[in-house]
Structure formats: structure tokens, C-alpha cells
Amino acid sequence: MNLTTNIEKAPDLPNVLSLPFKMLPSSIHSRILASFLNKLLKDQINEGELDFLEDKRLCVTVSDLNIEYYVGLKSARLISMTAAKENDIKIQANIYDFLQLAARQQDPDTLVFQRRLIMQGDTELGLELKNFLDGLDLESKGSFAKIESLLIKSLPVYKRLFS
Numbered sequence: 001m002n003l004t005t006n007i008e009k010a011p012d013l014p015n016v017l018s019l020p021f022k023m024l025p026s027s028i029h030s031r032i033l034a035s036f037l038n039k040l041l042k043d044q045i046n047e048g049e050l051d052f053l054e055d056k057r058l059c060v061t062v063s064d065l066n067i068e069y070y071v072g073l074k075s076a077r078l079i080s081m082t083a084a085k086e087n088d089i090k091i092q093a094n095i096y097d098f099l100q101l102a103a104r105q106q107d108p109d110t111l112v113f114q115r116r117l118i119m120q121g122d123t124e125l126g127l128e129l130k131n132f133l134d135g136l137d138l139e140s141k142g143s144f145a146k147i148e149s150l151l152i153k154s155l156p157v158y159k160r161l162f163s
Helices: 015-023 026-040 042-046 095-102 108-113 123-134 142-162
Strands: 058-062 067-073 078-080 089-093 118-121
Touching: 026 042, 026 067, 026 078, 089 095, 089 123, 095 108, 095 142, 108 123, 118 123
Parallel strands: 058 089
Antiparallel strands: 058 067, 067 078, 089 118
């Protein structure tokens, strides 16, 4: 039996548009991400929902931008970390797929099975992170609702421009 699946390739951001992102060192990207996430997830961090990340190194790689973010949790605060050979968990996708996940337009399991979202490292930590993100109640956060709405409107434009 020959099963074929129609796996759509996500659009990549053209190299010329990714240049401004590449000019900043990873440490600055990581600090910006940690600061943003500390504000967005303040309640969850204070309630201990991210304690599973304590003293762990999470590497998020945006493949089409060629950028890596390194974050971890220390003393109930997300912090930027330096690059290292070993990460506890590494998550990799292109910017379009990360935006789809943030806008809840795509399920992480689907992207994993299509090999558009790659998770490497500690499987248990990866599952805890996925379960945390799946259970996140972002409807109660007005700022995220605005971001999500903007992303939903922007994704079709992004796809048309860069496919």
C-alpha cells in the first residue's frame, strides 16, 4: 500500500530580509526574548508553572533567520543564556511555522510529524514544554489577543509574499 501525504513547505524569509536579524548577536536576541516572555508569562512563572525549566537550557532556532535563542529559568525568572554545545532541549522551525504556532493556526504535533518543527534533546522536558504551551490560557490576556489577531491577519500576506 502506497500512502502519500501532501506536506506543504512553509515559506522561508528571503536572506536579504533576514540580514538585520543576523547582525545582532545571539545574546541580545536571547535577552529580548527572555524579557518579552517574562512579561507575557508573569502569572504562570509566579505560579510555578515553568519550574520544570529551572536550571535547564532551552535553545530555540529560527532556521530561515539563522538565529538561535537561549533561555532558561533561574530563581523564578526567565533568563538569557549563552550558547553551549549541549542544550537540554532544542526546538527548530522557520519563522512562518513559529508564527503559525503563536497564532494557534497550526498544531505542534502536525508540524513535528511533517518535520517542520524539530525537537531534540530531553524528551520529557520537551513534552512538559508542549503540555505547558497547550494548556496556556492566553484568552485572558488582552495583549496576547491583540498579538494573536495581528498574526492571524498577517500570515496569509506573509505566505503570499514569500512562497
